[in-house]
Amino acid sequence: MDASSRGVPVAAMHLVLQTAAGLGLARAELLEEIGITEAELADRDGAVSTMQQLALGRLIATKRPGVNIGLAALDYVNVSMLGVLRYVVGNCGTLGDALDAFIRYQHLLSPAIQWTVEPEPEPRITIVAVPPMQALGFPLETQVGLWLVIGRELTGVDWNPKGVRLRHNAAGPPEEFARRYGCPVEFGAPVNELRLSAEDFARPVVGARPELQPSLMELARSVQTRAQPPQDNASRVRALLLEQVPKGMTTKEKAARHLGFSVRTLTRRLQDEGVSFRELLEDAREQLALAWMTDPGAEIHEVAYLLGYSDPSTFHRSFRRWTGMTPTVWRREHGPRVAR
DSSP: OOGGGOOEEHHHHHHHHHHHHHTTOOHHHHHHHHTOOGGGGSOTTOEEOHHHHHHHHHHHHHHSTTOOHHHHHGGGOOGGGGTTHHHHHTTSSBHHHHHHHHHHTGGGTOSSEEEEEEOSSSOEEEEEEOHHHHHHOHHHHHHHHHHHHHHHHHHTOOOOOSEEEOSSOOSSOTHHHHHHHTSOEESSOSSEEEEOOHHHHTOBOTTOOGGGHHHHHHHHHHHHHHOOOOOOHHHHHHHHHHHHGGGTOOSHHHHHHHHTOOHHHHHHHHHHTTOOHHHHHHHHHHHHHHHHTTOTTOOHHHHHHHTTOSSHHHHHHHHHHHHSSOHHHHHHHHSOOOOO
8 A cells, every 4th residue: 555646535634624623623723734725625526645634633633632533523424425436336236346346446535544355254344544544543433434324325224333343542432432333342453344244245235226337437447547646756755754664665765766766866856845855754753653652552662663763762862852752751641542
């Protein structure tokens, strides 16, 4: 999954902003704080960067601690938010077929989250997010609930899943999840997972016209080719590093090779945009460090290793430069929430 290659649909940003408004946060103030204008959100078929989406999510979480934000977002979810994919999934024969079609073009909805479906022996949907998204937690709550809301809308049946597992802990009352999802929920699990019954997986989609699928798939492919927004080189490198630093990309040589540039060309292009690779790497490490330090399962030495620091003391010095605190002190004040 390469989150650097796609933008986040503007429609997804509107969902987050609607959720924030429902939580009493001022839209204009949020946009000003993350540096997005209303003009950038005017084109519903447009896109913004994954970094901007993450910045908005972190801001809302900071302003509304102790709230299950992902569940609140489900009040604004419906099949129309899928854009062109709503026509594809709405004309599949069964809910399982709709999920398969959705997964084929899922990157049109989010470049930072990957869905997979295992139909046997029991239908199971697994959701994997890039580390900063996983660290936020609440976007995964919405992703799990997305196909509960849409699946019920498509089938016309108020069915409940067999179970939900989430890697993070609940920010607010955990009992809210069982009520909203209609099934047992496990927190601190090794995976994000939604389990369905075979009966629900095979439910017919109401009003579907499967004979339209070939033309609708072609439409989705056409949209897919236009989905990549223009990006300056600094933005491309930022997004690339957020995705690839945990996989060992900490050198300009590796980044240049991944982007198809020579090192000299990448250096020159970044200089023309007033930034250096070292600054971008520092920014990416800071964002990832703050995200991972909120993960209750991440040890400080493991975070240092994942960020490419061979010496933990170097990571400690960098962390103090970013936050004014040692990792231990910062985690004590801002770190993992314990599920209640």
